[in-house]
Amino acid sequence: MTAIIQIEKLTKSYGEHRGIIDIDLEVAEGEAFGFLGPNGAGKTTTIRTLLDNIRPTSGRALIFGIDTTVDPIAIHRRIGYLPGEFALYDKLTGGQTIEYFANLRGGVDATYQQQLVDRLDLDTSRKFKEYSKGNKQKVGLVVALQHRPDLLLLDEPTSGLDPLVQQTFYEVIREAKAEGRTVFLSSHILSEVEKTADRVAIIRDGILVKVDRVEALRDLAHHQVELRFAGDVPVGAFAGLPGVSDVTTEDNVLRLRVSGSITPVVREAANYDLLDFVSREPSLEETFLAQYGRGTGEAA
Amino acid sequence: MTSEVDRRPAPIAPAITGPSLLSRVYGFGSIYGKAMRDSRRAVLLIAIFMGLLLVGVSFAIVQEFNTPASRQQLVAVVAAVPAILAGLAGKAVNVGTLGGYLQYKYGSFFPIIVSLWAILALSGTLAAESRRGSMEFVAATATARRRIALEKLSAHLTGQAIVALVVFVALFVVGRSVNGLPGDEISVQMAAGYAIWLFLLGIAAGAVAFALAPFVGRGSAAGVAGAVMFGGFIVNGYQAAIPTIAPLANLTWFGWTSNHVPLAGQFDWVTLLPVAVVAVVLFVVGVEAFARRDVGATSPIPTPSLPRALVGLQGPTGRASGQNLPSSIAWGIGIGLFGLAIAGSGKSFIDELGKATDFVKLLNQVFPGFDIRSVGGFLQLLYVEFGLILAGLAAATLVGVWAGDETSGRLELLLATPLSRARWVISGGVAILIGIVVVTAVAALGIAVGAVIAGGDVVQPVVGSLVLALYAAALAGVGVAIGGVFGSGYAAPAVAIITILTWFLDILAPAFRLPDAVHALALTSHYGFTMLGQWDPVGIVASVVLAVGGVLLGAWGFRRRDLRG
Numbered sequence: 001m002t003a004i005i006q007i008e009k010l011t012k013s014y015g016e017h018r019g020i021i022d023i024d025l026e027v028a029e030g031e032a033f034g035f036l037g038p039n040g041a042g043k044t045t046t047i048r049t050l051l052d053n054i055r056p057t058s059g060r061a062l063i064f065g066i067d068t069t070v071d072p073i074a075i076h077r078r079i080g081y082l083p084g085e086f087a088l089y090d091k092l093t094g095g096q097t098i099e100y101f102a103n104l105r106g107g108v109d110a111t112y113q114q115q116l117v118d119r120l121d122l123d124t125s126r127k128f129k130e131y132s133k134g135n136k137q138k139v140g141l142v143v144a145l146q147h148r149p150d151l152l153l154l155d156e157p158t159s160g161l162d163p164l165v166q167q168t169f170y171e172v173i174r175e176a177k178a179e180g181r182t183v184f185l186s187s188h189i190l191s192e193v194e195k196t197a198d199r200v201a202i203i204r205d206g207i208l209v210k211v212d213r214v215e216a217l218r219d220l221a222h223h224q225v226e227l228r229f230a231g232d233v234p235v236g237a238f239a240g241l242p243g244v245s246d247v248t249t250e251d252n253v254l255r256l257r258v259s260g261s262i263t264p265v266v267r268e269a270a271n272y273d274l275l276d277f278v279s280r281e282p283s284l285e286e287t288f289l290a291q292y293g294r295g296t297g298e299a300a
Numbered sequence: 301m302t303s304e305v306d307r308r309p310a311p312i313a314p315a316i317t318g319p320s321l322l323s324r325v326y327g328f329g330s331i332y333g334k335a336m337r338d339s340r341r342a343v344l345l346i347a348i349f350m351g352l353l354l355v356g357v358s359f360a361i362v363q364e365f366n367t368p369a370s371r372q373q374l375v376a377v378v379a380a381v382p383a384i385l386a387g388l389a390g391k392a393v394n395v396g397t398l399g400g401y402l403q404y405k406y407g408s409f410f411p412i413i414v415s416l417w418a419i420l421a422l423s424g425t426l427a428a429e430s431r432r433g434s435m436e437f438v439a440a441t442a443t444a445r446r447r448i449a450l451e452k453l454s455a456h457l458t459g460q461a462i463v464a465l466v467v468f469v470a471l472f473v474v475g476r477s478v479n480g481l482p483g484d485e486i487s488v489q490m491a492a493g494y495a496i497w498l499f500l501l502g503i504a505a506g507a508v509a510f511a512l513a514p515f516v517g518r519g520s521a522a523g524v525a526g527a528v529m530f531g532g533f534i535v536n537g538y539q540a541a542i543p544t545i546a547p548l549a550n551l552t553w554f555g556w557t558s559n560h561v562p563l564a565g566q567f568d569w570v571t572l573l574p575v576a577v578v579a580v581v582l583f584v585v586g587v588e589a590f591a592r593r594d595v596g597a598t599s600p601i602p603t604p605s606l607p608r609a610l611v612g613l614q615g616p617t618g619r620a621s622g623q624n625l626p627s628s629i630a631w632g633i634g635i636g637l638f639g640l641a642i643a644g645s646g647k648s649f650i651d652e653l654g655k656a657t658d659f660v661k662l663l664n665q666v667f668p669g670f671d672i673r674s675v676g677g678f679l680q681l682l683y684v685e686f687g688l689i690l691a692g693l694a695a696a697t698l699v700g701v702w703a704g705d706e707t708s709g710r711l712e713l714l715l716a717t718p719l720s721r722a723r724w725v726i727s728g729g730v731a732i733l734i735g736i737v738v739v740t741a742v743a744a745l746g747i748a749v750g751a752v753i754a755g756g757d758v759v760q761p762v763v764g765s766l767v768l769a770l771y772a773a774a775l776a777g778v779g780v781a782i783g784g785v786f787g788s789g790y791a792a793p794a795v796a797i798i799t800i801l802t803w804f805l806d807i808l809a810p811a812f813r814l815p816d817a818v819h820a821l822a823l824t825s826h827y828g829f830t831m832l833g834q835w836d837p838v839g840i841v842a843s844v845v846l847a848v849g850g851v852l853l854g855a856w857g858f859r860r861r862d863l864r865g
Contacts, residue, residue: 051716054862073720081716087708089623092611100613104717143713153716 418506493562636746643750692799777850784854
């Protein structure tokens with residue numbers, strides 16, 4: 001697979017303030033990549049560096065094999081970008097705004113543009129300043145998507161969208177991916193990344209702490225297991241199993257936390273007369289929090 | 301007894317200290333305190349400006365017109381001022397005295413300043429905060445909406461009162477200190493009469509904006525209040541010259557208080573009462589509207605949109621030009637009306653000026669090098685000298701519109717398209733220059749009409765007025781260069797500051813007989829006397845170099861720096 005985004009030891013400092021530090025990352029063609037982190041972690045700084053809106057202090061980033069600081073225009077021709085926070089022309093209508101950006105790009109398929117407008121349920125006749133936050137976000141999405149870019153850089157894309165429109169957005173992203181286009185999506189909403197991304201990177205305090213497939217990230221996380229026994233609870237049989245921790249009992253119920261593979265617990269449980277076995281798959285959010293909770297970074 | 305047994309000592313609550321009195325008055329201890337803190341710069345700036353101007357001008361007047369004969373000439377000049385100019389000045393009562401002249405020359409100018417300040421502040425104090433969303437947080441606290449409105453209003457009224465107090469003190473000091481001619485004394489009653497009148501006129505204009513803002517939003521409220529204020533001022537000033545508008549003069553406080561000329565020793569205290577009553581009523585309307593209506597819910601007054609062809613959707617130059625167009629036309633009309641008034645009154649004014657030799661001598665000292673008793677000289681003195689400031693401020697406005705792309709954040713989206721950084725700067729620069737052409741063309745139309753009315757030469761004033769375009773283009777180039785290299789947020793303020801400093805330098809250097817090298821720092825000193833047909837190539841070349849070079853420098857600089865987030 002061709003790497004669409006290659007980030008090598010990318011660092012951006014703002015004087016005394018931290019930006020991002022030694023970020024290494026690759027995103028392959030046709031991949032949907034989630035970029036996760038809490039507010040202020042460095043997500044937007046990374047994206048703005050990719051766009052050449054800000055210049056790296058050291059390291060470099062290549063998009064489509066082009067150094068972002070050498071020929072940003074060649075990159076911009078092939079990308080669609082939605083900033084996390086943006087303003088547009090207050091006195092233009094949504095339709096005029098979309099038309100203007102289509103003119104700046106050239107070659108926009110008017111039918112596809114209209115489809116996006118319809119699917120996002122956007123009233124293009126109103127002035128931008130009259131829009132709600134969600135409708136402003138829709139205008140931004142149409143601007144980013146209308147030219148069918150090879151790479152989508154989306155910073156917190158569903159911010160302000162209602163759940164129905166969010167579903168439409170996820171559909172559009174899946175379609176883009178199905179067409180072989182690449183999506184780089186930053187978010188602090190984990191379920192959003194879970195729904196759209198193949199791989200996830202987690203950034204904290206400007207440092208990349210994890211890069212992995214969404215599924216693998218889940219596997220790395222713990223399982224919350226609850227076993228209801230017909231008889232007495234054999235605490236000792238489970239407490240010593242690999243990966244088991246936080247063992248508690250209440251009446252005939254045993255609760256435990258399993259890190260890594262759950263197989264030893266399942267095998268041991270098969271030796272007993274059970275009324276119930278519940279294993280809750282961890283959400284990405286729990287994985288995320290677990291990563292942050294440890295307080296150490298594991299460089300990707 | 302049981303109750304005694306069960307009774308536990310009350311837990312000792314940690315000592316919670318509320319905000320200090322000082323922070324409630326000035327700081328973050330209350331809405332009032334924060335509003336006072338927010339307006340501190342405006343209060344200081346206006347108070348210092350007015351105070352120093354009054355003191356400085358008073359000493360200058362007494363020094364320059366230090367004989368009864370020169371005072372007689374001053375009275376004659378004032379009497380000779382054509383109606384088209386006299387309407388903009390105050391009532392000419394006892395202008396041979398210091399107080400009378402101050403009231404005539406600056407008396408009507410100061411209320412305009414405090415009124416504009418009040419309109420801008422009181423139209424936005426609630427509406428702007430509602431629009432940007434911070435009012436949601438403030439209104440969600442335990443503070444009632446009426447109290448929020450009252451505290452914000454009180455803060456502005458305090459600021460206005462401070463300015464009025466400073467004006468009173470300045471007049472009081474002047475009244476005691478100047479060693480003028482008999483009749484130059486300014487009594488406490490005169491100073492107080494002026495300060496109270498100034499305060500009431502300011503808050504009355506602000507009250508209109510404050511009452512309207514909850515209904516129509518900040519922009520429309522400020523627009524309507526500004527129109528009422530300026531309209532009232534103009535109608536009152538010109539009612540003698542244009543009798544048909546005289547019945548309208550009494551619609552505003554300018555007309556009501558027209559016989560209150562306190563610095564000239566003429567008082568009409570009773571007329572101040574209705575001004576106060578109207579202001580209070582409008583304040584009550586504003587407070588109640590804010591308390592009863594939805595936060596931020598307004599019905600803006602519809603304004604005409606630009607025709608589609610002028611909106612500029614085809615590319616960055618067109619878009620930037622489309623954005624500039626309303627400001628360009630507005631500045632053009634403003635400068636054009638100024639030109640119309642000056643050009644239209646030129647001939648009659650210089651006829652009278654010829655009789656006031658001392659006054660002409662004074663003017664020639666401040667504005668040397670040309671004969672102000674010619675029509676061209678008169679236009680050079682009044683239109684070019686002041687038009688250059690207006691042209692500079694127009695350039696600052698257009699540079700600010702261009703800078704808005706970056707300061708608002710939309711440049712992030714623009715530069716994510718194949719639009720290069722250099723092209724954005726150059727397109728913006730070209731659009732600013734197009735805007736300046738529009739400003740100058742509309743302004744030239746005004747001066748042409750004025751020249752036709754006066755029955756004089758049209759071509760030379762129109763060609764001479766093109767100097768405004770050269771100067772504005774040069775300043776725009778400087779602004780784009782600063783914006784490109786250092787950040788576009790600095791561009792417009794820098795242009796405005798350079799405009800004002802240049803004007804002061806150009807005026808003060810000859811007046812204070814500063815070395816030529818110092819005077820030469822002002823670009824405006826290098827254009828020659830364009831209204832007399834004398835063009836200095838140095839100024840023309842310097843302006844073109846600054847305009848073109850500035851845009852190119854800005855494009856180069858912007859390629860090298862980070863976009864401001």
